[in-house]
Amino acid sequence: MDYVLPSGDKLSLAHGATGADAAAAIGAGLARAALAIKVDGVTYDLSRELPTDGEGKIEIITEKSGGEALELIRHDAAHVFAAAMLELYPGVKISIGPPIEHGFYYDVEMPAGPALSDADFPAIEAKMREHINADETFLREDVSVGEALERFVRENQDYKVELIEDLVKNAPADAPVTSVSLYTNGPFTDLCRGPHAPSTKRIKAFKLQSVAGAYWRGDSDRQMLTRVYGTAFFSKAALEEYLERLERARANDHRRLGPLLGMFGFSETAPGSAFWFPRGAEVFNELVRLSREMGRPRGYSEVKTPQLFDSSLWKTSGHWDKYRDDMFVTEAEDRQFALKPMNCPGHCQLYTLQKHSYRDLPVRYSEPGLLHRNEASGTLHGLLRVRHFAQDDGHIFCTEDQIQDEVAGVLEFAFATYKLFGLDVKLELSTRPDKRIGSDEMWDRSEAALKNALDSHGLDYTINEGDGAFYGPKIDIHMTDSLGRSWQLGTCQLDYNFPERFGLTYTGADNQDHQPVMIHRALMGSYERFIGILLEHFGGELPVWLAPTQAIVLPIADRHNDFAQSIADQLSDAGARVESDDRTESVSRKIRDAELRKIPFMLVVGDREQASGEVGVREHRQGDVGSASVAAFTERLTGLIESRSLA
RNA sequence: GCCGACGUAGCUCAGCUGGUAGAGCACUUCACUCGUAAUGAAGGGGUCCCCGGUUCGACUCCGGGCGUCGGCUCCA
Numbered sequence: 001m002d003y004v005l006p007s008g009d010k011l012s013l014a015h016g017a018t019g020a021d022a023a024a025a026i027g028a029g030l031a032r033a034a035l036a037i038k039v040d041g042v043t044y045d046l047s048r049e050l051p052t053d054g055e056g057k058i059e060i061i062t063e064k065s066g067g068e069a070l071e072l073i074r075h076d077a078a079h080v081f082a083a084a085m086l087e088l089y090p091g092v093k094i095s096i097g098p099p100i101e102h103g104f105y106y107d108v109e110m111p112a113g114p115a116l117s118d119a120d121f122p123a124i125e126a127k128m129r130e131h132i133n134a135d136e137t138f139l140r141e142d143v144s145v146g147e148a149l150e151r152f153v154r155e156n157q158d159y160k161v162e163l164i165e166d167l168v169k170n171a172p173a174d175a176p177v178t179s180v181s182l183y184t185n186g187p188f189t190d191l192c193r194g195p196h197a198p199s200t201k202r203i204k205a206f207k208l209q210s211v212a213g214a215y216w217r218g219d220s221d222r223q224m225l226t227r228v229y230g231t232a233f234f235s236k237a238a239l240e241e242y243l244e245r246l247e248r249a250r251a252n253d254h255r256r257l258g259p260l261l262g263m264f265g266f267s268e269t270a271p272g273s274a275f276w277f278p279r280g281a282e283v284f285n286e287l288v289r290l291s292r293e294m295g296r297p298r299g300y301s302e303v304k305t306p307q308l309f310d311s312s313l314w315k316t317s318g319h320w321d322k323y324r325d326d327m328f329v330t331e332a333e334d335r336q337f338a339l340k341p342m343n344c345p346g347h348c349q350l351y352t353l354q355k356h357s358y359r360d361l362p363v364r365y366s367e368p369g370l371l372h373r374n375e376a377s378g379t380l381h382g383l384l385r386v387r388h389f390a391q392d393d394g395h396i397f398c399t400e401d402q403i404q405d406e407v408a409g410v411l412e413f414a415f416a417t418y419k420l421f422g423l424d425v426k427l428e429l430s431t432r433p434d435k436r437i438g439s440d441e442m443w444d445r446s447e448a449a450l451k452n453a454l455d456s457h458g459l460d461y462t463i464n465e466g467d468g469a470f471y472g473p474k475i476d477i478h479m480t481d482s483l484g485r486s487w488q489l490g491t492c493q494l495d496y497n498f499p500e501r502f503g504l505t506y507t508g509a510d511n512q513d514h515q516p517v518m519i520h521r522a523l524m525g526s527y528e529r530f531i532g533i534l535l536e537h538f539g540g541e542l543p544v545w546l547a548p549t550q551a552i553v554l555p556i557a558d559r560h561n562d563f564a565q566s567i568a569d570q571l572s573d574a575g576a577r578v579e580s581d582d583r584t585e586s587v588s589r590k591i592r593d594a595e596l597r598k599i600p601f602m603l604v605v606g607d608r609e610q611a612s613g614e615v616g617v618r619e620h621r622q623g624d625v626g627s628a629s630v631a632a633f634t635e636r637l638t639g640l641i642e643s644r645s646l647a
Numbered sequence: 648g649c650c651g652a653c654g655u656a657g658c659u660c661a662g663c664u665g666g667u668a669g670a671g672c673a674c675u676u677c678a679c680u681c682g683u684a685a686u687g688a689a690g691g692g693g694u695c696c697c698c699g700g701u702u703c704g705a706c707u708c709c710g711g712g713c714g715u716c717g718g719c720u721c722c723a
Contacts, residue, residue: 105718115650115651116650116651117651117652118651118652119652209717210651210652210717210718211650211651211652211717211718212650212651212717212718212719213649213650213651213718213719213720214649214650214718214719214720215649215650215719215720218719218720219720220648220649220719220720220721221720224649224650224719225650225719226650226651227650227718227719229717229718255716259658260658266714266715267714268696268713268714268715271713271714271715325648326721326722342723371723373722373723375721375722376648376649376720376721376722377648377713377714378648378649378650378718378719378720378721379648379719379720379721379722380714380715381716384723385721385722385723386723389723391723393723476723487722487723488722488723489723490723491723522723524723525723526723528723529723530723554683556680556681556682557680557681557682558680558681559680560680584679584680584681585681585685585686586680586681586682586685586686587681587682587683588681588682588683588684588685588686589681589684589685589686590683590684591683591684592683592684592685593684593685594684595683595684596684602683604682604683606681606682607682608682616682616683618683623683623684624682624683
């Protein structure tokens with residue numbers, strides 16, 4: 001049959017030819033470099049017979065193919081890891097070991113005895129190296145389900161047995177699963193879909209990185225397995241570069257930057273809750289101010305609602321049933337109260353305290369409310385996952401006709417906000433979860449409305465099945481931290497449930513009561529998480545308007561301290577966050593300290609400046625940019641602040 | 648919450664097979680008064696996370712808590 005190469009050239013191969021034959025037919029060098037072959041977008045082992053039923057577009061995968069090639073050897077490395085584990089820990093049960101974005105993992109159940117720790121890595125790596133040096137061929141064979149089951153039952157590999165049984169059970173009726181593929185390298189055989197590189201020798205550099213627990217099948221009600229993460233590359237240099245990049249990313253960790261910039265800290269006396277120092281609190285408030293300024297012209301009015309509510313409110317909202325584990329509950333005078341984990345029930349209650357006409361709608365409430373959520377201890381993570389936080393929260397009460405416009409308005413508001421920070425975001429539509437309130441019909445309507453809003457704006461999004469809030473579906477807005485972990489920031493949730501449960505009404509033009517629809521929305525999400533993400537995004541070099549200290553005056557000698565202070569005062573009066581470094585230290589020292597604190601502007605003042613009334617301006621990372629009059633510099637600084645410039 | 652690791656001065660970290668602690672930076676004082684990334688010297692500072700246990704004696708060993716870190720589950 002004729003195949004087509006990426007160049008467009010044709011390649012004729014005999015029936016039954018393999019990927020290796022194809023590579024050899026193209027060239028001897030390529031045959032040596034080949035790892036796998038892609039036919040019509042599907043990757044095959046080199047040893048497999050090429051399919052003859054498609055268009056026949058083929059591409060040989062080599063080291064140079066990038067991610068796909070790395071995926072192959074990382075998957076190979078996972079097999080080599082499992083092989084090493086079986087030899088070193090007899091009785092270990094292996095489950096799954098896929099390649100992932102930057103490496104691979106393998107989940108195993110350790111035999112009774114001491115737990116696996118990273119101290120065991122050197123021995124495992126040594127054993128893995130033996131398999132790699134032995135240049136073991138990956139041999140694929142297709143066997144019947146019965147034969148495979150018999151094999152894994154005999155080997156006591158329960159997880160493999162379960163995987164095969166599920167494969168059979170979940171197969172569509174018109175394509176029943178009767179056989180599965182096994183891959184063998186050296187003494188080790190694994191149930192695996194493939195594909196793999198030709199042999200273990202293609203793994204040129206690898207490293208085991210960490211151990212963690214992971215639930216079998218991601219289900220917290222099932223067995224906790226031991227997961228080992230590792231990675232593999234085509235060269236030692238590439239591996240080292242990757243490890244160095246990880247190390248550098250740590251420098252942008254907000255948990256390191258926050259204390260360095262004098263913004264916040266943590267204490268064991270309040271796990272999962274940040275303590276904000278003055279400069280950090282100012283940055284925080286700057287963002288609250290932003291939210292207010294942007295919300296006002298968009299029709300939001302700020303409200304204030306209580307922290308602590310009687311349990312009856314949470315019973316009405318459904319939190320008592322669906323969310324209680326995450327709430328801090330307390331008692332007084334034989335009544336049960338709970339701290340609010342969300343603002344919505346309070347806003348609903350607020351809504352009911354007044355009578356509403358259709359003429360008032362939409363009503364848009366905002367509140368940077370303080371929330372408490374009793375998050376599981378193991379999930380806390382710096383500012384990105386805390387127990388005490390404030391959201392840039394808002395709730396819109398509107399008629400059904402207004403939904404499209406309101407959701408569009410929320411999206412516009414969100415993108416206008418992110419633009420200020422130059423953030424790239426990822427949208428997700430999260431649909432009905434198992435644990436929910438409300439009828440399926442309500443959920444159908446809500447999901448359709450959100451999907452419609454996204455589609456009509458031509459926005460890209462992925463669907464996150466089952467991840468909606470218990471009261472409604474949501475559009476979630478995600479960003480990644482310095483290590484590439486994804487965090488949810490903004491959200492826009494459509495809700496028919498709370499209005500019904502709280503009996504919300506408005507009087508229509510027909511003088512009858514009608515039920516409004518509610519939209520829950522947060523754009524930055526929580527201020528805490530948003531600040532954490534911003535710090536990592538900017539590597540601590542926040543835009544001038546957000547920098548905890550925007551300028552620092554550096555007197556050259558002690559006799560310039562008063563002059564320096566007067567400049568700091570002038571800038572401070574103009575609305576900037578300024579300090580004066582009057583320590584008895586050398587200028588070099590003051591500059592070094594200010595640079596390390598990533599302060600955008602350093603103003604050096606000595607005899608010359610004192611005589612001329614100027615300041616010597618030094619910009620963070622740029623160095624000396626020449627002198628300027630105090631007035632000119634003040635104008636420049638306040639300009640940057642007021643315009644919220646990204647520069 | 649679950650799995651693993653870790654927890655020594657404000658910070659970053661040493662501390663040998665159990666004999667009650669040490670460095671650098673920071674801080675204080677003194678001298679120097681300095682022109683674009685660390686001036687020098689002296690000094691202060693620690694219930695070695697907490698509670699039990701073993702021991703003549705525990706920072707060190709054992710048990711239980713708490714917290715942090717990396718994951719899992721969950722989530723803004």
